[in-house]
Every structure is written in structure tokens, then in C-alpha cells.
Ligand SMILES: CC(C)[C@H](C(=O)O)[C@@H](O)C(=O)O
């Protein structure tokens with residue numbers, strides 16, 4: 001019987017099978033940030049277990065609220081900073097080098113096909129885009145991971161989603177994942193890995209694949225996963241060039257991490273995106289999704305472009321293409337947070353930061369910022385934000401605020417119009433047609 005990519009990853013990492021379908025797997029990396037890791041650190045210290053399994057496999061960043069906005073966030077940063085120093089964690093990213101964890105760590109080459117990764121963050125599923133198993137965990141699992149480099153999971157179940165057809169102009173990975181979550185519902189993939197396959201995914205950049213996998217959790221998924229291919233090899237080449245004689249050799253090696261044709265799934269669905277139009281959420285749950293055309297005219301107070309979903313260079317390029325030479329509406333506050341310093345640098349070099357500033361956007365440092373409503377653009381009661389983020393929960397961006405999730409193109413067009421609108425990049429034609 002064939003196996004899925006996730007089953008193969010588990011087979012290669014299993015160190016114990018204590019009971020039933022519980023499997024203990026060895027971890028290739030443990031990622032940390034300043035919101036959830038301090039709780040684990042403090043507890044390990046209190047229990048006299050202030051150790052790390054392997055400092056080189058722990059990657060840490062201060063990203064959610066940075067620079068610190070108050071004493072509490074300053075303290076959280078301090079705990080992680082001192083812990084990283086104490087244990088010789090070299091890959092620790094503080095002010096000036098820090099960015100949103102799920103954008104920064106892949107960009108640094110820390111995620112590889114076949115890897116197992118945990119983090120105390122629900123959007124850890126993003127890293128599956130590289131053909132890895134990466135899952136968000138709670139404090140107890142994080143502590144065990146830091147201490148022993150292992151984690152217990154149930155045997156993985158997989159929902160295979162074949163994305164077929166051809167993406168129309170102006171329709172992006174964000175629209176695909178919103179449409180999928182709309183179909184699945186917020187619990188549609190609970191306790192399952194969502195395996196994204198099909199010709200549309202094969203044609204996607206690593207950035208777009210990360211956008212897809214990032215929101216797997218919004219349908220309840222443990223992880224999203226894409227097969228590693230030449231796109232993955234090209235993205236990782238600066239980091240793996242010394243390990244393989246050629247890109248072809250790397251590709252050959254990575255092909256271990258692809259599901260067998262006769263793998264057994266817990267569900268298979270097809271999503272033909274040929275007729276898809278830009279999508280937007282309308283309520284407080286990510287599965288409340290409609291085509292933008294049905295929400296047109298909804299006024300917004302703020303437009304936020306950033307986050308681990310859509311704060312990468314590809315996203316900023318798309319938004320800038322819409323904003324170029326235009327001004328955002330007087331009634332709108334535009335905020336853009338490049339996801340990492342490298343994204344910021346590229347955007348600067350390409351004139352994208354200039355376009356955002358000329359359009360009237362405020363450009364912040366790389367951080368989660370407004371995404372979770374802790375800094376850099378918190379909404380007032382009754383205010384509405386068009387955002388490229390992944391969560392529209394009630395009060396997420398500020399008490400009494402409403403968030404509409406959308407693609408960077410739709411967000412940029414909305415900023416110009418002052419209300420929700422399709423971008424002019426969308427003409428409804430299938431790509432290449
Ligand atoms: C702060 C952290 C625990 C949280 C998460 O797990 O997702 C945050 O990143 C979010 O997006 O709400």
C-alpha cells in the first residue's frame with residue numbers, strides 16, 4: 001500500500017509508538033517567538049530543566065510586537081533574548097534582523113523537504129509548503145521539544161486537494177485558499193494534513209505555496225503540504241548548493257518526499273479554479289467567504305498589507321502594481337508591514353516602498369503588528385479593515401473592529417477606492433487565455 005508524503009516523513013522520524021496511533025517523532029527544528037516561548041522557558045527554569053536539546057536546531061525571533069510597545073512585551077522579548085544567549089542559540093533574530101517568523105525562517109533556509117518542525121504558533125503549517133511536516137503546538141509540547149527534540153502526534157490523516165484548471169488574471173493563492181476554506185468550513189480539515197496538489201499548485205511560486213499552506217489551520221488542518229519540486233530546489237539553492245552536485249541531484253533527492261500514486265487518503269477533493277474570482281471574508285470566521293463583487297461598496301477605515309500570509313515580496317509587488325501612480329482614499333489609513341528585513345530591502349531597491357509612500361501608506365518595520373491587533377494599527381470600536389492577513393475573528397485587530405480578509409491586489413484596490421472593490425488586475429480571463 002502506498003504512502004502519503006506525511007506518512008513517509010513520520011516513518012523517517014518515528015522514535016516511539018507508545019500507544020494506539022500515537023507516534024513520537026524526532027524534530028529537525030523547533031521554532032520560537034516571544035509570545036509563547038517565554039511561558040515554556042519560565043516553566044523549564046522553574047522545574048530545574050533549563051536546557052535545550054540542540055541549540056543549532058532551535059531558531060528564535062522576536063516578531064509579534066517589536067520594537068516592544070510596553071513593559072509586558074519588553075519583558076517577553078527579554079526572556080527570549082537572555083535564553084537564546086544563555087544556550088548559544090545562534091539563529092536568534094532581534095531588532096534590525098527580525099521579521100515575521102513564518103516568512104523569516106523559510107527565507108533563511110531553515111525549512112527543508114522532509115523536515116519535522118514544531119512551534120508554539122498556529123500558523124506553523126506554513127512551512128509545509130516545502131514538503132515538510134510543520135505543526136503548531138501548545139506549551140507542554142513546546143517544552144518537550146525544546147528539551148528533548150521530540151514531539152508526540154497522532155498518526156497523520158490526509159485530505160488531498162487537487163487544484164486544477166487555470167487561475168484567471170488577478171486571482172491569486174489567497175483567493176484559492178479562501179475559496180477552499182469557504183467550502184471546507186473552519187473544521188473541515190480538523191486533525192488532517194491538507195495536501196495541495198494539481199497543476200495550479202505546481203505552477204505556483206514558493207511564496208504562493210506558503211500562502212496556501214499558511215491558512216490550512218483556518219480549516220482546522222494540522223499542516224498544509226506541497227510536494228517539493230524544481231521551484232523548491234531553486235528557492236533553497238543558496239542554502240543547499242554545497243550539499244548537492246547539481247539542482248537535478250537535489251531534485252532527485254527531494255523526490256523521496258512525494259506521495260505514492262496509490263497512497264490512501266482520508267478525503268480527496270478537486271477545486272477547479274478556472275472560473276474563480278477574487279474572494280473576501282464577510283464575518284468573524286474565515287469560512288465566511290464571498291466573491292468580492294458581492295461585497296463591493298463596503299467602506300473601510302484601514303487597509304493592512306502584511307503578515308505571514310501575504311507580507312512577502314511577491315505580495316508587495318502585486319499591491320504596488322495596483323497602487324503605482326495612485327493615491328489611497330482620504331478616508332483610508334494605509335499600513336504596510338514588509339514581512340522581513342530582506343523583503344523590505346528588496347521592496348526598497350525595486351521602488352516599491354516609494355510607490356506605497358507616494359500612495360499615502362505608512363510603512364512599518366517588519367513585524368506581525370496589526371495582524372493580531374497588538375500594535376501598529378489597532379482598530380477602534382466599529383472600524384473596518386481590509387487586510388491581507390489570515391484571521392477575521394471578532395476583535396482580532398482591536399475590540400469592536402471588523403476585518404475582511406483578501407488578497408494584496410484586492411486590498412490595494414480597496415485602499416484606492418475607500419471601499420471593497422476588485423483590482424483592475426482582475427479581468428476574469430484565465431491565465432494565458
Ligand atoms: C501569538 C500566537 C500564539 C498566535 C498563534 O498561535 O497563531 C498568533 O501568531 C496569531 O496569529 O494569532
Ligand code: SF4
Nearest residue numbers: 100307308368371372
Ligand atoms: S503575522 Fe499574524 S498570523 Fe502570522 S504569526 Fe504573526 S500574528 Fe500570527
